Amino acid sequence: xxxxIIRNDISKSKAxxxxxxxxxxxxAALVSLAAILIVNLSGSLGTLMSQAExxxxxxxxxxxxxxxxxxxxxxxxEHVDEFQVIEFLNMDGAQIQLGEESLANSVQDNGFSTQSxxxxxxxxxxxxxxTVTDGELYVPISYMRDSGVKVGDQAVISGKELTIAGFLRDxxxxxxxxxxxxxxxxxxxxAEIKKYGSTEYLIEFRLKDLSALSSFEAAYAxxxxxxxxxxxxxxxxxxxxxxxxxxxxxxxxxxxxxxVAIAWMCIRFTLxxxxxxxxxxxGVMKAIGMRISDIKRIYLAKYTLIAAAGSLxxxxxxxxxKGMLLENIRLYMGESDNSxxxxxxxxxxxxxxxxxxxxxVSMVLNRFRKISAADAIRFxxxxxxxxxxxxxxxxxxxxxxxxxxxxxxxxxxxxxxYITMLAVLVIxxxxxxxxxxxxxxxxxxxxxSYMGIGNYDMRIxxxxxxxxxxxxxxxxxTMHSDSAISKYAVLTTKTFQTxxxxxxxxxxxxxxxxxxxxxxxxxxxxxxxxxxxxxxSTLNAEEMGKKLGDRLTLVINGEKADLxxxxxxxxxxxxxxxxxAVFTDSSVPIMWSMICAELLxxxxxxxKVSEYAAKFKQAKVTDIDEYVTxxxxxxxxxxEKASYAAAxxxxxxxxxITLIFMKLLVAKDRYSIAVMKALGFTxxxxxxxxxxxxxxxxxxxxxxxxxLANTLGELLAGAAISSFGASTFNFTVDPIxxxxxxxxxxxITVLIATIIGTSGADRIQIYENIKx
Numbered sequence: 001x002x003x004x005i006i007r008n009d010i011s012k013s014k015a016x017x018x019x020x021x022x023x024x025x026x027x028a029a030l031v032s033l034a035a036i037l038i039v040n041l042s043g044s045l046g047t048l049m050s051q052a053e054x055x056x057x058x059x060x061x062x063x064x065x066x067x068x069x070x071x072x073x074x075x076x077x078e079h080v081d082e083f084q085v086i087e088f089l090n091m092d093g094a095q096i097q098l099g100e101e102s103l104a105n106s107v108q109d110n111g112f113s114t115q116s117x118x119x120x121x122x123x124x125x126x127x128x129x130x131t132v133t134d135g136e137l138y139v140p141i142s143y144m145r146d147s148g149v150k151v152g153d154q155a156v157i158s159g160k161e162l163t164i165a166g167f168l169r170d171x172x173x174x175x176x177x178x179x180x181x182x183x184x185x186x187x188x189x190x191a192e193i194k195k196y197g198s199t200e201y202l203i204e205f206r207l208k209d210l211s212a213l214s215s216f217e218a219a220y221a222x223x224x225x226x227x228x229x230x231x232x233x234x235x236x237x238x239x240x241x242x243x244x245x246x247x248x249x250x251x252x253x254x255x256x257x258x259x260v261a262i263a264w265m266c267i268r269f270t271l272x273x274x275x276x277x278x279x280x281x282x283g284v285m286k287a288i289g290m291r292i293s294d295i296k297r298i299y300l301a302k303y304t305l306i307a308a309a310g311s312l313x314x315x316x317x318x319x320x321x322k323g324m325l326l327e328n329i330r331l332y333m334g335e336s337d338n339s340x341x342x343x344x345x346x347x348x349x350x351x352x353x354x355x356x357x358x359x360x361v362s363m364v365l366n367r368f369r370k371i372s373a374a375d376a377i378r379f380x381x382x383x384x385x386x387x388x389x390x391x392x393x394x395x396x397x398x399x400x401x402x403x404x405x406x407x408x409x410x411x412x413x414x415x416x417x418y419i420t421m422l423a424v425l426v427i428x429x430x431x432x433x434x435x436x437x438x439x440x441x442x443x444x445x446x447x448x449s450y451m452g453i454g455n456y457d458m459r460i461x462x463x464x465x466x467x468x469x470x471x472x473x474x475x476x477x478t479m480h481s482d483s484a485i486s487k488y489a490v491l492t493t494k495t496f497q498t499x500x501x502x503x504x505x506x507x508x509x510x511x512x513x514x515x516x517x518x519x520x521x522x523x524x525x526x527x528x529x530x531x532x533x534x535x536x537s538t539l540n541a542e543e544m545g546k547k548l549g550d551r552l553t554l555v556i557n558g559e560k561a562d563l564x565x566x567x568x569x570x571x572x573x574x575x576x577x578x579x580x581a582v583f584t585d586s587s588v589p590i591m592w593s594m595i596c597a598e599l600l601x602x603x604x605x606x607x608k609v610s611e612y613a614a615k616f617k618q619a620k621v622t623d624i625d626e627y628v629t630x631x632x633x634x635x636x637x638x639x640e641k642a643s644y645a646a647a648x649x650x651x652x653x654x655x656x657i658t659l660i661f662m663k664l665l666v667a668k669d670r671y672s673i674a675v676m677k678a679l680g681f682t683x684x685x686x687x688x689x690x691x692x693x694x695x696x697x698x699x700x701x702x703x704x705x706x707x708l709a710n711t712l713g714e715l716l717a718g719a720a721i722s723s724f725g726a727s728t729f730n731f732t733v734d735p736i737x738x739x740x741x742x743x744x745x746x747x748i749t750v751l752i753a754t755i756i757g758t759s760g761a762d763r764i765q766i767y768e769n770i771k772x
Contacts, residue, residue, distance in 0.1 A: 006302045016270050016663070019656050021310045023263040028314025028353040029321070030256030035349040036322050036342045037249045037329075043336030044329050045242055051127050051334075052171035053119035054237050055204035056213055059220070060088075060229030062200050062463065063589060070203060073223055079216045082206040084118045088182065089190065090463070091158065091197035092620070096183075098143060098164065099153035107622050107630045109180040109463070111200065112157070114190050120204055122184050123169045127334045130184060136165035138184035141332060142176065143167075158196035162189065172232070174332050175240040176631055198463075200229065210234060221506040227495050228591050231507065231577075245329050251642065252325075254716065258427050260353060262653055264360050265424050267303065269660045271364050274299070276667040279371075286373040296365045300358070307357040311350040318346055403685050407692025417668075418693070422701050424657045425746075429705020432650040432742050434713035435643035437731040441717075443636050444732040445625070452537065452571030452578060454489075454518030454596060457605050459627065460612060461620040462593040468492075472593045475616055479597055484604060488597040489517040493578075494588050496554045498544075508540065508554070509591065510579045518596055520580075524548050525567035531583040535567035540577045557587045596624075647742070654746060655753045662690060662757025666764075674766045683762045687755065694754040695747070702743050 010017045067085065074083035089112040093103035096110055103110055114132075115122060121129045122138065130138055137155050144150075144167045153164045162185065173180050185193070203226060207216055213233060221227070275282065285295050329336075336342065411418050441447060449455050460475055462468045472490055479488040491513035498508045515527040515535070525548045528535050534552055536544070546552060551562045563581065571578050599605055605623050613621040629636075666673070673686060714731050733739075 006305055010302070013270075013274070016660060017306065019660065020263075020266055020270050021306050021313070023259070023266045023656075024307055024310025024353070024357060025313040025317060027256065027260040027263040028311040028350045029317040030252055030259055030314075031349040031353050032315050032318035032346040033322060033325065034249060034253040034256050035345040036318060037245070037252065037325060039338050039342035039345050040322075040326055040336040041242060041245050041249065041329055041333075043338030043342070044333035045238065047127070047335070047337050048123070048169060048241070048333040049171050049234075049238065051129075052121050052123055052169070053206065054171040054234060055120050056207045056210055056234040057205045057216060057220070058120075058172065058232045058237075059203040059225075059227055060200060060231075061203055061226040062198075062591070063226070063228050065201050065203075065226055070225060073220075073225060074205065077216065077219060079207045079209065079212045079219075080205055081208045082118050084116065084120070084204050086113055086116060086120065086202040086204065087190075088113055088180075088200045088202050089194055089197040090200050091193075092617070095158045095196060097156040098139060098147060098149045099155070101143075101147045101149060105626065107620075107627045108176075110183065111180065111197070112183045112185050112190060112193065113202075114187050115184060119206055120172065120202075122182065123171075123334075124166055125169070125331075125334075127169075130166070130168060132165070132184050132186050134186045134188045135163055136186065137162035137189075138166050138168040139164055140181040140183065141167045141169055141174065142181065145331065157185075157193050160189070160193055169332065169334065171241065172237055175243065178240055201226070218506055221497060224497075227507050228589055230509070241333065248325070248638065255431065255646070258431060260356065262424055262427060262657070263353075263357065265420050266657060266660065267306075267357065267361060268364055268420055269657065269664055271299070271303070271361065272664055272668075275367070276664065280377055282368065282371055283373045283377040286368075286371065287377065292368050295368055296362065299365055300361060303361040304358055307354050307361075310357075311354040314353070315346060315350045318350075401688075403688035404692040407689040408696050410689070411693050411696050417665075418697050421657065421661045422697050422704075425654065425698055425701025425750075426705040426708060428650040428654050428657075429702050429742075429746070430709050430713060431646050431653075432746070433706060433709040433738055434717070435639065435646040436737055436742070437709060437713065437733055438717050439636070439639045439643045440734045440737070441730075441732040442632060442639060445628075446732060447628070449519070449521040450570045451628075452520050452569065453624075454520055456518050456596040457599045457602060457624055458597045458609055458612070459622050459624055460595040460597075460616065461622070462595075462618065463591075463620075468590045468593050471616065471618060472595060475595050475612070475619065478612075478615070479595065484599055484601065484608060485597045486600045487517055488595060489514055490593065490595050491515075492593045493591045494585060495591060496556065496585075496588065498552060498554050508579055509577070510534070510554070510581050512581055512583065512585065514582065515580050518598070520569045520571070522567045522569045525565070528566050528581050531581075532561070532563055533566045533581065534563040535569055535580040536565055537571035537578045538568055539571075540579060541565070541568045543577070556583065556585050647745075651745060651749050654749050658694065658750050658753035659757040662694070662754055663760065665690065665693075666758055666760045670764055673761050673764045677764070678766050686761050687758050690758045690761070691751060691754050694750050698747060698750045702746060706738070 065085065070085065071083070074080045090109055091111060093106040093108075093110055096103040096106075113122070115130060124130050124138075125141075132138060137157070139149060139155075149164060151164055151166055155162045155164055168182075168184055170182050172178065173182050205216070207213060213235075217231075217233070282295065286292075446455055453459070462471055462475075469492075472492065476488065476490050479485050491511050493509055493511045495507050495509055497505050499505055516529070519527055522535070523538060525535070534554075536546055536552070541547065544552070546565050548565055548568065550565045552565060553560050553562055555561075561583075563583075567580075569580070599608060605625075609621050609623050612619075676686060710731060710733070717731070
């Protein structure tokens with residue numbers, strides 16, 4: 001019996017049934033995809049770091065190294081399981097030619113290493129430890145994707161020709177956020193090219209128990225061992241590897257939740273429309289004594305079938321699309337060992353969607369209890385009590401056209417009915433606007449202030465020069481006399497010892513110089529202005545338990561100095577753990593220097609970059625726009641595509657929901673429409689009233705959606721960005737796109753859908769719907 005009822009019902013409402021099924025399928029597909037991607041990302045990342053045996057603690061160091069002291073420390077420390085020092089041959093990008101591609105404009109620190117002997121292995125694309133022979137070069141996988149380099153291409157490294165034998169996965173430096181890239185060569189070739197670069201050391205430890213990492217860090221700092229370079233720990237390696245794909249999964253998960261909510265509302269629309277169509281039949285069934293549970297079962301059977309079909313279709317779609325979305329994860333990290341678990345979690349995801357929809361339908365069907373059998377048989381439609389618009393009268397609203405007035409009054413009188421459409425429009429506005437705002441923000445030049453590097457046009461990095469201080473002075477002198485440069489700043493980074501809140505000693509990197517010239521974005525407070533002040537990055541402040549006004553003790557020129565914390569700022573460089581101060585020091589060596597400059601004429605930036613690069617060959621000169629593009633280019637591109645896809649999806653949702661909602665209203669208002677026709681209202685008048693209703697709800701929806709996008713959307717985007725150090729986050733809004741084009745597209749879409757959806761009102765006859 002149920003199958004016959006379902007089959008007849010579907011044949012009468014094919015379009016609505018198909019639309020509802022597609023919404024369910026979309027929700028199930030997104031939830032299943034999110035579950036599959038999360039499990040695969042976790043599994044692939046775990047496999048990569050397990051196969052490579054990623055260090056738990058890695059200290060990069062430039063300068064002389066005391067191997068005996070390091071070895072003695074490793075042997076004496078009870079936490080150390082394995083220890084090694086790897087040479088990293090830093091080389092200028094102009095000396096590296098991969099096929100037809102030169103790395104002269106690369107912002108990465110490109111270097112060469114030999115294969116590790118104990119751990120921190122460089123892997124091939126099958127996850128195996130690479131064995132490299134003389135004359136071969138293994139290239140970081142990012143250059144395969146971005147530069148189109150192929151196996152068999154010739155590479156020229158400072159005049160030495162090598163053959164590209166393959167590509168490598170590096171559990172430390174896979175991510176573009178790492179700032180460095182390792183190439184793999186044989187011991188013999190490394191020795192031959194060593195004289196063309198500068199050697200940096202990777203001092204690496206694996207611990208017996210990873211939970212002892214903080215104690216080990218404190219012990220390393222207290223021992224005063226080599227620390228002239230960034231310090232990176234296992235958790236940071238993991239975060240950098242997972243970040244870009246993790247953000248993508250987070251966006252899918254957020255959208256899946258919103259689509260589930262829209263699917264619920266779509267089902268609510270269609271179910272209410274069906275109840276309106278069957279209102280008199282429901283009254284008859286109640287009148288002849290059928291139980292509420294039996295009546296519910298008739299309707300629940302159809303929506304259970306729709307939920308099942310939609311969930312299965314969604315699961316199939318998730319399996320079809322997972323390969324495309326897993327491509328980047330598989331490329332950079334390899335296959336996951338959790339593929340079977342991912343399949344299981346995908347099934348659990350669609351089961352949750354199925355149960356959520358069936359439960360929701362059952363809750364909506366409880367309204368059968370409120371239906372009066374006598375009224376249903378007499379009127380054939382529900383008789384809503386219209387309240388809430390008593391003061392909104394036509395004689396007091398002379399500015400309004402009659403049809404517009406009646407449309408708005410109906411919305412105010414039946415708020416509960418329109419709240420569902422309003423919620424869909426708010427969510428659609430959110431989906432439409434947030435990706436646009438996020439794209440505009442991260443592609444704006446001002447976004448560099450969230451990266452901890454200020455807003456300027458050109459930067460010059462000095463790391464491996466013989467005398468960084470002299471070179472910095474020469475560059476600064478040249479900039480001072482350069483009429484094309486409006487202002488510049490010289491910033492040097494050094495490592496100092498400080499005490500944590502637990503009383504242990506640790507190293508902290510402090511950037512020294514005038515931070516008022518190119519200020520970063522401060523979450524709290526301001527930049528340091530005098531010698532006894534310091535600003536901390538968000539991650540450093542949290543780790544040290546410091547807030548504005550607190551004291552931080554540093555060892556400067558051999559003496560302890562108490563500095564006052566004046567600011568906390570966003571930073572995503574060097575793992576987000578940095579500090580800024582203005583004092584001078586000559587007791588510790590410079591780790592690196594950076595000179596940043598603003599140009600009077602932005603159009604000469606490329607020329608100036610080339611000029612300074614030719615003049616100061618020991619320094620790396622970069623256009624800041626190019627720096628952002630190479631560091632975040634793929635993320636910016638992905639967000640741009642997502643913004644277009646989200647806009648298209650939101651408009652499709654608005655069309656479908658408006659169509660269904662208008663059909664619901666026409667079905668519900670048959671009696672009212674017949675009365676208006678009897679009073680002389682034309683079909684055009686009635687359509688105008690429905691357009692006024694849609695427009696009024698749309699205006700409120702766009703307003704609330706925009707407010708939600710700029711508040712909750714900004715918080716959600718900020719939470720994602722803050723995971724790697726940028727705690728302060730404000731959208732950069734394109735007013736034309738957000739406040740003109742997007743609302744205009746929504747308005748046109750709703751108008752067209754309303755006109756099509758209310759076309760059935762023309763066919764309503766007075767004699768069929770007004771009974772004496």
